[in-house]
Amino acid sequence: MKMSQLFTKTLREAPADEVAKNAQLLIRAGFVYKEMAGVYAYLPLGIRVIDKIKQIVREEMNAIDSNELVMTSLQRRDVWEKTGRWDEKTVDVWFKSALQDGTEVGFGWSHEEPIVEMMQQYIKSYKDLPVSLYQFQTKMRNELRAKSGIMRGREFVMKDMYSFHATKEDLEAYYNRSIDAYMQVFKRLGIGEDTYVTFASGGAFTKFSHEFQTICDAGEDIIYLHRGKNIAVNEEVLDDAVKELGISREELEPVKTAESGNIFNFGTQKTDEMGLYYTDRDGKRQSIYLGSYGIGITRAMGVIVEKFADDRGLVWPEAVAPFRVHMVSIGDVASEAQALYDELHAKGIEVLWDDRDERAGAKFADADLIGIPHRVVVSEKHIKEQVYEYKKRTETDAQILTHDQLFAML
Amino acid sequence: MKMSQLFTKTLREAPADEVAKNAQLLIRAGFVYKEMAGVYAYLPLGIRVIDKIKQIVREEMNAIDSNELVMTSLQRRDVWEKTGRWDEKTVDVWFKSALQDGTEVGFGWSHEEPIVEMMQQYIKSYKDLPVSLYQFQTKMRNELRAKSGIMRGREFVMKDMYSFHATKEDLEAYYNRSIDAYMQVFKRLGIGEDTYVTFASGGAFTKFSHEFQTICDAGEDIIYLHRGKNIAVNEEVLDDAVKELGISREELEPVKTAESGNIFNFGTQKTDEMGLYYTDRDGKRQSIYLGSYGIGITRAMGVIVEKFADDRGLVWPEAVAPFRVHMVSIGDVASEAQALYDELHAKGIEVLWDDRDERAGAKFADADLIGIPHRVVVSEKHIKEQVYEYKKRTETDAQILTHDQLFAML
Numbered sequence: 119m120k121m122s123q124l125f126t127k128t129l130r131e132a133p134a135d136e137v138a139k140n141a142q143l144l145i146r147a148g149f150v151y152k153e154m155a156g157v158y159a160y161l162p163l164g165i166r167v168i169d170k171i172k173q174i175v176r177e178e179m180n181a182i183d184s185n186e187l188v189m190t191s192l193q194r195r196d197v198w199e200k201t202g203r204w205d206e207k208t209v210d211v212w213f214k215s216a217l218q219d220g221t222e223v224g225f226g227w228s229h230e231e232p233i234v235e236m237m238q239q240y241i242k243s244y245k246d247l248p249v250s251l252y253q254f255q256t257k258m259r260n261e262l263r264a265k266s267g268i269m270r271g272r273e274f275v276m277k278d279m280y281s282f283h284a285t286k287e288d289l290e291a292y293y294n295r296s297i298d299a300y301m302q303v304f305k306r307l308g309i310g311e312d313t314y315v316t317f318a319s320g321g322a323f324t325k326f327s328h329e330f331q332t333i334c335d336a337g338e339d340i341i342y343l344h345r346g347k348n349i350a351v352n353e354e355v356l357d358d359a360v361k362e363l364g365i366s367r368e369e370l371e372p373v374k375t376a377e378s379g380n381i382f383n384f385g386t387q388k389t390d391e392m393g394l395y396y397t398d399r400d401g402k403r404q405s406i407y408l409g410s411y412g413i414g415i416t417r418a419m420g421v422i423v424e425k426f427a428d429d430r431g432l433v434w435p436e437a438v439a440p441f442r443v444h445m446v447s448i449g450d451v452a453s454e455a456q457a458l459y460d461e462l463h464a465k466g467i468e469v470l471w472d473d474r475d476e477r478a479g480a481k482f483a484d485a486d487l488i489g490i491p492h493r494v495v496v497s498e499k500h501i502k503e504q505v506y507e508y509k510k511r512t513e514t515d516a517q518i519l520t521h522d523q524l525f526a527m528l
Numbered sequence: 529m530k531m532s533q534l535f536t537k538t539l540r541e542a543p544a545d546e547v548a549k550n551a552q553l554l555i556r557a558g559f560v561y562k563e564m565a566g567v568y569a570y571l572p573l574g575i576r577v578i579d580k581i582k583q584i585v586r587e588e589m590n591a592i593d594s595n596e597l598v599m600t601s602l603q604r605r606d607v608w609e610k611t612g613r614w615d616e617k618t619v620d621v622w623f624k625s626a627l628q629d630g631t632e633v634g635f636g637w638s639h640e641e642p643i644v645e646m647m648q649q650y651i652k653s654y655k656d657l658p659v660s661l662y663q664f665q666t667k668m669r670n671e672l673r674a675k676s677g678i679m680r681g682r683e684f685v686m687k688d689m690y691s692f693h694a695t696k697e698d699l700e701a702y703y704n705r706s707i708d709a710y711m712q713v714f715k716r717l718g719i720g721e722d723t724y725v726t727f728a729s730g731g732a733f734t735k736f737s738h739e740f741q742t743i744c745d746a747g748e749d750i751i752y753l754h755r756g757k758n759i760a761v762n763e764e765v766l767d768d769a770v771k772e773l774g775i776s777r778e779e780l781e782p783v784k785t786a787e788s789g790n791i792f793n794f795g796t797q798k799t800d801e802m803g804l805y806y807t808d809r810d811g812k813r814q815s816i817y818l819g820s821y822g823i824g825i826t827r828a829m830g831v832i833v834e835k836f837a838d839d840r841g842l843v844w845p846e847a848v849a850p851f852r853v854h855m856v857s858i859g860d861v862a863s864e865a866q867a868l869y870d871e872l873h874a875k876g877i878e879v880l881w882d883d884r885d886e887r888a889g890a891k892f893a894d895a896d897l898i899g900i901p902h903r904v905v906v907s908e909k910h911i912k913e914q915v916y917e918y919k920k921r922t923e924t925d926a927q928i929l930t931h932d933q934l935f936a937m938l
Binding site for chain 1: 564574593598600603624656659668
C-alpha cells in the first residue's frame with residue numbers, strides 16, 4: 119500500500135493523560151486513537167495487526183475442532199441471575215442500561231452464562247457432546263481505573279472459548295489440548311519463549327486454573343518461576359502449589375508478567391446452576407462439564423508492544439506486523455520504486471511504500487516509529503548502481519544489497 | 529466441512545415470540561440464536577454469510593479509496609452535545625450507562641459525531657484532504673419495538689463510511705462514486721436488480737439524500753417507482769421530487785421496499801458545528817464537506833432471506849451462501865463421498881458434507897432449510913453407476929449427472 123493512500127499520521131506527542139507506554143506509542147505511530155480512558159479506536163494500521171492476531175488464534179482454535187460464532191453484547195438479567203452474577207456486589211464491572219419499557223439489560227463483560235443458556239437449545243443428548251465454541255467479541259468492562267492502555271480496557275476484543283463435555287475425563291483431555299493450542303498461539307505471536315503456563319486459583323471443582331503469563335515489565339502480575347523445571351505459579355496460590363508440586367519456595371524466582379490468557383475448568387458447577395443437562399444412552403439425565411478459555415486479542419497486541427518496543431518506536435514480530443516491508447523512496451526514483459513495489463507485491467510480500475513528499479530523515483523516523491520488520495530504501499544515490507539500502511527494524515546499521523541479495527533476505 | 533463437526537442444529541420450530549419470517553427461518557436453520565427481541569447471536573453458518581457480505585462491501589469500499597478502521601462503541605457525552613444529539617428528545621434510541629465515577633457514557637448508535645471529533649487530530653491542512661474511512665461496527669439502538677428480526681435490531685452490524693472534502697464539488701464527485709460502489713455491492717449480493725437509488729429527504733445543504741431501496745414484501749417503506757425512467761422516490765419527498773424531476777404522480781407505481789443502504793451529503797453543517805476545519809494553501813481556515821454512507825450488514829442478510837426464501841426454507845444467492853455445495857451421503861458410501869469431498873475441496877469449492885447418521889428424507893429437508901445453492905447426493909443406488917444426483921436449491925427436480933457433468937455444472 120502507498121502511504122499517501124493510507125489513513126495514518128504519526129504524531130509528535132501522545133495525549134497528555136495517556137500514561138501507558140503501549141498506548142502512547144500506538145497513538146503516536148497512528149495505530150490507535152484514544153476515545154476515552156481504556157477505550158481506543160483502531161486505525162487502519164491497528165486493524166491490520168488485530169486481524170493477524172485474530173487469524174492466528176482462529177487457526178489454532180479451529181485446529182482443536184472449535185467452531186466460531188458471535189454472541190451478543192446486550193445481555194439478559196434473568197440469565198445472569200441464575201448464578202448470582204447480575205449483582206454488582208459480585209461483579210463490579212457491569213455496564214447496564216434499560217430497554218424503553220424499563221427492562222434492564224447488561225453489556226457483555228463475559229459470555230459464560232449466556233452461552234450456557236443458549237446451549238439449552240442445542241444440547242439435548244449425549245450425541246450433542248462434546249462441543250466447543252469460540253468467538254471474537256468486544257467486551258465491555260466498567261473498570262474503576264483504566265491506566266494500562268490497550269492492555270486493560272473498558273472496551274476490548276477478546277477470544278473466548280467454551281467447551282461442553284459428557285465426562286470429567288473428556289473435559290480434562292480437551293483442557294490439555296487447549297493448553298497446547300494456546301502455547302502454539304503465543305509462539306506464533308512471537309511471545310512463546312517468554313510465556314508460561316502458570317498455576318492460578320481454581321474453583322469448586324479444581325484446585326488450580328491455568329494462566330498464560332508473559333514476562334513483561336508493564337505487567338500487573340507477579341509469578342514465581344522455577345526455570346529448571348519450567349514451572350510457574352501465580353502469587354495467589356503460591357503456598358498450595360509449593361506443597362502440591364514438590365518444589366521449594368527458595369528455588370522460585372519472582373518475575374513481573376502480564377496475563378495473556380487463562381483457562382478454567384468449571385466442572386459441572388455452572389451448568390448445574392443454570393440447569394443445562396444431557397440425556398445419556400440409558401435415557402438418564404446427566405450433568406455437563408464446562409471449560410472456559412480466554413485470550414485477550416487487544417491485550418496481546420499491547421503485550422507485544424510493551425515487550426519489543428525500543429526508544430525509537432514500535433517493533434513488530436513478523437507474524438503480526440501490519441506490513442512485512444517498509445519501502446522508502448527518496449528523490450526522483452518514482453519508476454524504480456514502483457518497479458520494486460510491484461515486484462514485492464507479485465511475490466506476495468506485503469509492503470507499505472512511503473511515497474510521501476517528505477525529507478529522508480522524517481521518513482526514517484516514521485519507519486522506526488511504525489516498526490515494520492524490514493526497511494528498504496530506494497534512493498537516487500544507490501539506484502544508479504542498482505542496489506538498495508536494507509535495514510532490519512531490530513538493527514541499527516543498514517546494508518547495501520543487490521536486487522538478488524534483497525529478495526534472498528526477504 | 530463435515531456437518532458432524534459443524535456446530536449447527538436445525539430446529540422444528542422457532543421461538544413462539546418470533547414474528548419475523550427472516551428470523552424464524554434463520555433460527556430454524558441454525559444460522560442465528562435469539563438472545564432477546566432485536567438481539568441475535570450468529571452461529572457458525574450465520575457468521576459465514578455475514579463474513580461474505582462484509583468482504584463484498586470491503587472490496588467495494590476499498591475500490592473507492594476508503595480505509596477500514598474500527599471506532600468504539602463507548603462514546604462521550606461532550607462529543608454528542610456539540611450537535612445537540614446527546615439529548616434523548618432528539619435521539620430516542622440511545623443506550624446510556626455511566627463509568628464508576630459517574631461520568632455518563634453512551635453506546636454507539638451512530639458514529640458521525642465521534643469520527644468528526646477524531647478527525648480534529650488528523651485533518652489540519654488541505655494536504656490531509658480528501659479522506660474516506662469506513663468500519664464494520666456493532667451498533668446499539670434502543671428501538672421501542674423490535675419485530676423485524678435481523679432487519680431492524682437493537683444490536684446489529686453496520687458498515688458506515690465517512691468522507692471529508694475540501695470542496696463541495698469534491699464531495700459531490702465522491703458521493704456519486706459511492707452510489708456506483710453501492711449499486712455494485714447490491715449487484716454482487718444478488719439483490720441489484722431489485723434495488724433502486726431512491727430520492728429521500730435531505731438536510732440543510734441538499735434537497736435530497738439517497739436511499740437504496742430493495743423491493744421486499746417484508747420492507748417497512750413505500751417507494752414510488754418510475755420503471756421507464758428508472759427513478760424511485762421515497763413517499764416522504766414525493767411532492768418535491770415530482771416537481772423537481774419533471775415526472776407526473778400518475779406514472780409512479782407504489783412498491784413495498786426495505787432500505788438496504790443510505791447516503792447523505794452533510795455539506796459543512798456538522799463539521800462546522802463541531803469545529804472541524806482545515807487550512808488552505810493560503811493559510812486560511814476553511815470549512816470541511818462531509819458525506820456519510822451506510823449499509824446494514826445484518827439487515828442486508830435479512831433482506832436476502834426475505835426475498836429469496838420459499839416454503840421449504842432459505843435460498844442463498846451464490847455470493848453469500850455459507851457453502852457452495854451441500855453434499856449428502858446416503859448409505860454405505862463413506863469412501864466415495866470422501867473422494868468427492870476431497871476433489872471439491874481441491875478445486876476450491878466450499879462444501880458442507882452431511883455425514884450424519886440420519887435418514888435421507890431428514891437430510892434433504894435440512895438441505896432445503898439451510899438453502900445452499902447446489903445439492904449433490906452420493907448414494908449407494910447411484911454410485912455403482914458412477915453418477916450423482918444433483919439439484920439446484922431453486923429447482924424442484926434432481927438430475928442424474930456423471931462426474932464430469934457434475935463438475936462442469938459447478
